Amino acid sequence: MADKMTYKQAGVDIHEAAELVGDINDLRARTESSRKLLQAFGMFAASYDLSDYKEPVIVTGCDGVGTKLEVQLKYDALESAGKDLVAMSVNDIITTGGDALMFLDYIGVGKIDKSKIQRLIGGMVEYLESCNCVLAGGETAEMPGIVPDGMIELSGFCIGAVEKPDLLDPKAVTPGDVVVGFASDGFHANGWSLVRRVIEANRSEFTDEEIVSLLAPTRLYHDVVAGVRAAGVKPHAMAHITGGGLIENHERFLGDMGAELEIPYWDNDAVQKVLAHTDDEDRFNTFNMGIGWTVIVPEADAEAVCAAGPGGTVIGRITDTKGVKVRVKG
Structure with a gap:
């Protein structure tokens, strides 16, 4: 009978991924100096209390870094890529006249490299701190055979709110x-x-x-x-x-x-x-x-x-x- 295989042998280390979540939490916590999630970080979904708004209108956006990422990876400019990811979505949100409240990221890799991912998120956090937007969560997907070694897939998602009378038309x-x-x-x-x-x-x-x-x-x-x-x-x-x-x-x-x-x-x-x-x-x-x-x-x-x-x-x-x-x- 053939040896039974594990997920790790298939190329996905879920324990490494779980450790990564813990490693980045200190970074992520920096984005909650003013605005805070309603519930604890790490739940299945993030929540935010809108009761400070009288007539809140939700605004959303998503974007990526595009092929600039290839050059950023070549020149080891990971922090720059993280900042780009935040700015491309946050800037879209604030065109409405509203506030960027929560940001989520998607990172797809062939194999988890904790140091590189921490640097990416470090760039995101630096920008998110500056615009008072909470890093609410995200997804790091280890996909061997789908994402080539040395490459990264990157997407960002932002949720904001604006008072209805302040919404730009x-x-x-x-x-x-x-x-x-x-x-x-x-x-x-x-x-x-x-x-x-x-x-x-x-x-x-x-x-x-x-x-x-x-x-x-x-x-x-x-x-x-x-x-x-x-x-x-x-x-x-x-x-x-x-x-x-x-x-x-x-x-x-x-x-x-x-x-x-x-x-x-x-x-x-x-x-x-x-x-x-x-x-x-x-x-x-x-x-x-x-x-x-x-x-x-x-x-x-x-x-x-x-x-x-x-x-x-x-x-x-x-x-x-x-x-x-x-x-x-x-």
Whole structure:
């Protein structure tokens, strides 16, 4: 009779996975300094008490890091990947005018490497602490034969809430409104299939230091949203500039309106090396082009919004003609 097999012999070590949950709990607990889960961490589902809200509207979002993750793994930038994962979902949530309350992650690996996973979660925790969002749980899946050795699957999920009267409605946008843009910290986590192709085709032009600089994590814009709130301004809309760039991310809610945008030159040497090898028009539909967040307000509020966070500047106006047009100053 053949020897009977164990789960561990099949490539999955459930005891290692259980130990990992305990190992990361101290990291995770840092995200509960202010907001806290209603019940203990580690249950089958996380719960959050919304009684502090009078008319809570739940907002949700999920995202990943895309093919940027391949470069992050190659250059051992795991903390950066964790930060990207958080920012891509949290930024989407706060475009509503609400708060990011809880975040969950999914990590798929061929074999659990506790050190690497702890570093990923360490990056997540650093960002979650800064925006007062609780790491509520997640899933680490060990899948030998499905996820190749050395690779990681990564997804993030965020749950937020907003008071119903405070929920932003892009239908409030009108021609003549001002578009205030806030600087990005790089390509963020979008357009990396093109970035990777450019670097591979022109590898001799890029130093390792330049490539690592391109891995700067997606900027969190919770400080901008808090600053806008503190100024007493309710925007007509806010946009997180991701895949599709300034054009698509505005056209999705402008309907029959449009925008004329003039953005500053993107002063980043490594970024400009990449852009030199991209199509003059396609780049505006692929990258954030140096602007990762926009706030649309009446002209009277533009100055206050520009001061709401670092890198704020007026980049254009809403028009009554359908379509968004973008050009670089100068």
